[in-house]
Amino acid sequence: MEPTSGRTPSQFSFQAGQKPASRLVDRLRDILESPVIGPGDPGYDRARASFNTLTDHRPQAVVRAESADDVARAVGLAREIQIPIAVQTTGHGMGTSAPDSALLIELRHLDDVEVDPDGRTARVGGGATWDQVVAATAPWQLAPPIGSTGDVGVAGYVTGGGVSFLGRQYGYAADNVREIELITPDGCRRRLTAHDEPELFWAVRGGKSNFGVVTSLVIDLMPVSEVYAGVLTFGADSVERAFHGFLAWTRTVTDATTSVAVFRRLPRANEPSMAPHDRCELVINVVHVGSASSGRRELAGLRELCPDDDTVTAHPVARINALIPGPTQPGTFVSASGLLSGIDTARADRVLRAVGPEVKLSPGLIEVRHLGGRFSKAPETPNAIAHRDAAFALYVTNPAISVVHAAALASEHRALLATLGPGLTGGRIPTFLGTSDVAPDAVASAYATADWARLRELKRRWDPDNLFRVNHNIR
Ligand SMILES: Cc1cc2nc3c(=O)[nH]c(=O)nc-3n(C[C@H](O)[C@H](O)[C@H](O)COP(=O)(O)OP(=O)(O)OC[C@H]3O[C@@H](n4cnc5c(N)ncnc54)[C@H](O)[C@@H]3O)c2cc1C
Structure with missing residues (x-):
C-alpha cells in the first residue's frame, strides 16, 4: 500500500509559544475526521478507560479512530513530535499505562467484519471483538479461532498468539492469519502477507503492538456447525x-x-x-x-x-x-x-x-x-x-x-x-x-532466544525511536 496521503509532515509543525498538551489535541483535530479527546473534555475518562482498571492511561490526547487513514495520520504526527503511542481496543491486556506525554489510539470503532464464506475467511477491523466476529460468521456455520471470552479484541489476541478453545485442532489464532493491514511507526499503511513484507508479517503475529497499529486482518474460519x-x-x-x-x-x-x-x-x-x-x-x-x-x-x-x-x-x-x-x-x-x-x-x-x-x-x-x-x-x-x-x-x-x-x-x-x-x-x-x-526479561521469556534477537532487530529497523512502547515492550 501507498504511504499515507494528505498533509505532509511539515504541515504538522508546532507554532511557537503554544502549550504542548492543547497543541496536540488541536492539531489532531485539524488533520483527523475521527473524534479527538483531551484531558478535561467530556468523555475523556470513558475514552481512556481499560477493562483492567490496573491500567490507568493519562494520555495528552485520545483518538477514537474511525478510519485507517486517521490512524496513519495520528501515528505520523506522534512520530514527528516524538511522543509515545499507546494502542488499545478493550484494555483487557495492556500491561502498562499510557503516560501524560502519550497519544492513545482507541480502536473500538474500527469494528467491521466481512465474511467470505466460500474462501472461509473474514476480514476483521482492528478494533472488533470476538463477539462481533462470531455474530457475523455463525450464520455460515463457520467459527473463528476464539478464546474463552467474546469481549476480547481480535487484533490484541491474535498478535499475542491467541490460545483458542479450538486450538488443539486448529493451532494458535496467530497461525490462522492470512493478511494484516498495519500502520507502521513511519505513519504508512502497509499490507503484510507471507509474500508482502514477510518479515513484518512474521513479527506482528506474536510481537503484539510493538510494530504498529493493526487496522484490519484476514483470518481463517473453521467449518464448525x-x-x-x-x-x-x-x-x-x-x-x-x-x-x-x-x-x-x-x-x-x-x-x-x-x-x-x-x-x-x-x-x-x-x-x-x-x-x-x-x-x-x-x-x-x-x-x-x-x-x-x-x-x-x-x-x-x-x-x-x-x-x-x-x-x-x-x-x-x-x-x-x-x-x-x-x-x-x-x-x-x-x-x-x-x-x-x-x-x-x-x-x-x-x-x-x-x-x-x-x-x-x-x-x-x-x-x-x-x-x-x-x-x-x-x-x-x-x-x-x-x-x-x-x-x-x-x-x-x-x-x-x-x-x-x-x-x-x-x-x-x-x-x-x-x-x-x-x-x-x-x-x-x-x-x-x-x-x-x-x-x-519477562517479555523475552515469551519468545524463543533466536526469535527475540530477530524481533529486536526488526524493532530497531521499524521503530527505532520505540514510539510503540506502551505495551510488553521489545526494547
Ligand atoms: C477474561 C479474559 C479472558 C482471556 N482469555 C484468553 C484466552 O482464552 N486465550 C488467550 O490467548 N488470551 C486470553 N486472554 C488474554 C487476551 O487475549 C489478551 O489480554 C489480549 O491481548 C487482549 O486484547 P484486547 O485488544 O482485548 O486488549 P487491549 O488491552 O486493548 O490490548 C492488548 C494488547 O494488544 C495491543 N492491541 C490491541 N489492539 C491492537 C491493534 N488493533 N493493533 C495493534 N495492537 C493492538 C495493545 O496495545 C496491547 O498491547 C484473556 C484475557 C482476559 C482478561
Missing part, C-alpha cells in the same frame, strides 16, 4: 482425585477436544473480603469440536470422575463466544503465567502442593490449559509464537480491591511460581503476559 461444550465442577473433597483424573484423561483425547482445569477459590462469605483461604473447587471447561455423540465418547473418561455438576451439552456455533464463564465487568485483575512441559504424577503432586486445597491462596483462578495437538506444530507460514513443545499453559488471575492489594497478589504469584519452579519451562505465551510482566 456445533460444539459439545460446557463445565464440569468438582467440589473441595474431590479436587486432588479430579486433577489427577483430568491429567490422565488429557492423554486419551483427540485434537478435537480442548480443555482447561481451573482451581477456583471464591471469596468466603464471613471473612474479610478477598482474604486468602484454602477452600477450592476444580472446574474443568471443555470444548469438543463435533457432534454430541462424538463429544460424549470423548468425555466419558472425565464423567467417570463423577463431577458434582456437569453442564456439558451440544451448542450451535453461534454460542461459541458464551460457553466459558469469565469476568464480564471491568475490574482490577492481577495475573501471572507460565508453561509446563508435561505433568507426570510427581509434577501433578507438586502443582497440587502449590495450588490445591491444602494451600491458603487469595480468591481467584489458577488455570492449567491443555496444549499439544496443533498448538505444538509450527504453522505453514512461520510466526513469532514459540515454546510449542509445552504440554500445558498455567494462567493465574485474581481480582484486586486496591493497588496495595494488587501488589500483595503480585508477590503471592511470585511465590507460587517459585514453588512450581522446576515444573515450569521458563517460557510464556505473549497473550498471557500481565501487568507484572513488563520487564525486558
